Amino acid sequence: MDTSSRRSTLTVTLCFIVALIEGLDLQSAGIAAAGIRQAFELDQKMMGWMFSASIIGLLPGAFFGGWLADRIGRKRVLIGAVILFGIFSLWTAYVSSVNGLLLARLMTGLGLGAALPNLIALCAEAVEERRRGTAISIMYCGVPLGGAIAAVVGMLGGESWQTVFIVGGVAPLLVAPLLIFALPESRDFREQHQGAAPVRESTVQALFGGGRAGATLALWVSYFFTLTVMYMLLNWLPSLLLEQGFSKPQAGTIQMLFNIGGAIGSLLGGLLLDRRGRTGVVLFAYGGVLASLAGLGFASGMLAMAIAGFAAGLFIIAAQLVLYALAPPAYPTSVRATGVGAAVAVGRLGSVSGPLAAGQILAAGAGTAGVLLAASPGLVIAALVVLGMSRRRAVEAPPASTPSR
DSSP states (O other): OOHHHHHHHHHHHHHHHHHHHHHHHHHHHTTTTTHHHHHHHHOOOHHHHHHHHHHHHHHHHHHEEEEEHHHHHHHHHHHHHHHHHHHHHHTTTOSHHHHHHHHHHHHHHHHHHEEEEHHHHHHHOOOOOOOEEHHHHHHHTTTHHHHHHHHHHHTTTTTTHHHHHHHHHHHHHHHHHHHHHHOOOOHHHHHHHHSSSOOOOOOOHHHHHHTHHHHHHHHHHHHHHHHHHHHHHHHHHHHHHHHHTTTHHHHHHHHHHHHHHHHHHHHHHHHHHHHHHHHHHHHHHHHHHHHHHHHHHHHHHHHHHHHHHHHHHHHHHHHHHHHHHHTGGGGGGGGGHHHHHHHHHHHHHHHHHHHHHHHHHHTTTTTTHHHHHHHHHHHHHHHHHHHHTTTOOGGSSTTTSSSSO
């Protein structure tokens, strides 16, 4: 294995580890929800704010994390983000007031949001273009696997809701020194900043200049609708299952299968994207999501629902992986993290909108089928937009090593 291959393998491996921890922290609040509600005597409204605090932090974290990475480096921002969400995840376990809890979750969300666009950029720039889908898929499968680990930690922790936050806080703080000493900075970024300082584009120019307006808007639309459905399922799937008459252990098992399916979907999506091209993978992923939503709505037995839950995780994460692989080539190195971060930030708006919309639909009495049916039009729009992107040569990025002038 030559030096370049070793650097690529090391980068993807370390990014996978960070994604694993991020997945654990993303689902920790849901795992600990019952204990938090009892400890702080929160009603449903305040529980909603507790869940929303970290999600709200994800949006500015993603945007400014990407923007800053194009200026000081992907590695530096990633390390700062990991330390940030590690400190405040750990702090969550020891807060004594509701205001402290909300602040801790908000700051955790900022760190988590800043990490993801840099994980994507580092993996995309660590390998040649024909292997980008695979590299990003290997990294991103850590997120659903981390969610599965969070469920296991929650079960092992018993009545102690703090356990999942302690694990989710200590782990990134232990990994941070490893990143400092072992993670290579992106070669594309280093080449971009060698010699004379590169000309800085404004954020608007970075996103919409150079013929990138169509790609940027297409990414925003597809990210928004895809993450709307993903977070609708992540937040409401257990409650929807209970509403359909499944027991808590059964609902937990289906949620676990959803996460395992997501890990497989991440790997499968990346492999297919690098080998079969975009159009077929888009049809496969989004068609599969629509079919699995129908399964979740109409399945009655445990076996059928388990299969539908596994399939939903597989296809929705495969669809998300397609988006994460499409974003980096749409931007030159000098503004890549800004472009990816902005798309992720818009997707986070969907992650807030999805659970809120599902709550309103359920409150109106539409039931599980109504929630899942309402998710379908957005998925169709996202699929059509991504298909349009795949057929436009303008989406293809300039060579990664070519500086933007």
